Amino acid sequence: MTMDLVRVQLYDSLKIMNNREAEIPLYAEQDVVSTLNRIFPIGYEVKFPIFEDMFLTLYNAGHIAGASFCYIQGKEGALFYSGDFSAFSQKSIEGAKLPKLRPDVAIVESTYGDRLHSNLEIEEKALVDFVNEAMENNGKVLIPAFALGRAQEVILILKSALNKGQLKNVKVYVDGLVRDVNRVYNRNPIYLKKSLGKKVLKGLEPFYDDNIVEVKPNDNREELLKEQQVVFVASSGMLTGGPSAYYAEKIAPMENGYIAITGYQDEESPGRQLLDLLEAKEDRYLKLNGVGFPVKGQIKKIGLSAHSDKSEIKGLIDRLSARNVILVHGNNEVVRNLGQEMAADYKGRIFTPECGEQIHIEIRNPRKQLKKHIPYVMNHSEELSEKLMSHFYEYMTEHYGNRLFTLEELYYIWHGVNCYEDEQMKGFKALIMESVYFESDARRLFLWKARDKQDVEEDLKEKELNQQQLTLIIEELFKEFPIRRLVLIWNKRKFN
Known part of the structure; x- marks a missing residue:
């Protein structure tokens, strides 16, 4: 999602700069192409290795489509970075959704840390x-x-x-x-x-x-x-x-x-x-x-803000319970006032830095991180196909029930190896998304689970085509012929 949006916005900025006669463009089209070739897409809730023993996981932040919380885990501790976020659902995207995390340091936006949004x-x-x-x-x-x-x-x-x-x-x-x-x-x-x-x-x-x-x-x-x-x-x-x-x-x-x-x-x-x-x-x-x-x-x-307000910011900080909280992305007065208000009751340390100020935090005893356990894998060397989908479904229902997984995790269960390459995942993704055996989560379409057996069996039954479906098929079959009128006699199951 974000890579596609970056492409659109970079080319639009380039067009604007080129249309301004008195302005020298900051970059050329080749720079855009070079930048896009360096982007590596990562899905939500995929634990991605960025260095040895260091991992990055992105979670839906609910601000705009593709907006992400960043969670970095390493031997020295765990860091949470909120970026812009919104807890409430909008018409086009769901609100922020986080599992239980245990960061040592949390950097949180405070754009509207001095107000509550109207309904x-x-x-x-x-x-x-x-x-x-x-x-x-x-x-x-x-x-x-x-x-x-x-x-x-x-x-x-x-x-x-x-x-x-x-x-x-x-x-x-x-x-x-x-x-x-x-x-x-x-x-x-x-x-x-x-x-x-x-x-x-x-x-x-x-x-x-x-x-x-x-x-x-x-x-x-x-x-x-x-x-x-x-x-x-x-x-x-x-x-x-x-x-x-x-x-x-x-x-x-x-x-x-x-x-x-x-x-x-x-x-x-x-x-x-x-x-x-x-x-x-x-x-x-x-x-x-x-x-x-x-x-x-x-x-x-009209107030249609997609930023969190004070209650949402405080709610996120309380949920994370980080020992060190750094408030950013708000004007100085808002950051200071929110920090002072929270400091009275919060058990950890609240930092309200000035722009450009450096903060040194020593983490002596990093919090123990919760791990997502995937004990059962199939270790298939063969690629998943429609023929093998029922076999995969039976394995998932037997070992995991209706537990939710990312597409990358389903790939791991099938093959026994991780895959982060978007091109390599394309075929696998398409099969799962179009399959009668799996369905996405009610709020997070990027998470999938095995469907109830009763629902699958019902959908696999042969169903009689309705009039509209049958008419469309007949029109497609005979589109090369100069037919002026097509009459469907439904009760006799024939057409003239």
Whole structure:
């Protein structure tokens, strides 16, 4: 997942730099190719050896698709690094999920360590209500969104509202880098929320339909803006460039223009300037690409943060129970205040370092690590195939029941050797994912288990085709013939 996203974002950055006449690009296309060739993908919950007696394991961090907690284990101790994380599930991905870990040192983000988020459902409703208000006034809506993560959430919120009839007669256009990121989501269903990932695995389109469409390269944006009752979901999320800046320049001066800001805005960004106008009653101006223009439309801030809040941060730290906790990735005041609040009750040591400060921690007695035990392996030299799948299934049910495993662990059980090469794993992965004998976990599509025997037996029974399935097969068989009309006589099991 992450490798595909890196490819999209590096090429997009390169395109932006090349289009700026006064700017010398920081890197060339060959640098992108060279970087991508050096990326080695590792799945979630795979204990990967990085040095002798040192291992790295990644866990779902729930921030954006592919976001990971990092857990490093070695002889000298264990280190946990959170990166950005979110404990609550979103519409496109599941929330953070961790087994019982025993780190000696935990480095944890504290971006929103000074606040509690409002209820997500309330914020989603606020966005739908804002769009409805705009439609009642025959307006146009712009939702600038980060291409990765936030845009997909916004699209799915709007799609859900349209399907439930909470939004009517609305056309949603998706523009910018968002389109490329959506395609990456389609290629990596096992890292999405189960409901969304299952749609992709069935060949269904998760984001687009008749009401939500992507803007094609040859589409004229001026013509799209002439349409009535339209919503534009476009990157960049801070209005620093991309199609969102173009739409903002056109929509902000409209009396019936509506702009919803759904993510963090940097202090110097046009998006922050726009938010600052919320309190202004008169003389509202915005500058984009060096050009200033009046803001006559409506502005609204919607809280769809994918960062953890104070309660989630404290909950993670308590769960880890590390003897040494280092708070990072927050402004100095937030880090200090959160550290002081926790220090009163926390049994370990809390560090709140300044930017660039070095910390020396001596671990005299490393905590004993919990190990995942896989005692039974089949040691097959032959590759797994559809013919051998029932044999593998019987072995798994006998020795492991419905215990969950990563695909890499299932490979180990079959072959008796570890495999971390993505290309080598492709065929094995495809067989497991398409097999009637195995199913993914309800919340983590990257974990698999043997299905209940009763369910397997039911699915293996020969089933009579329904009318729709039979019609599709007949049409495919006779597509070369000039048949004008096909009549299926269902009760007689024949067609004319």
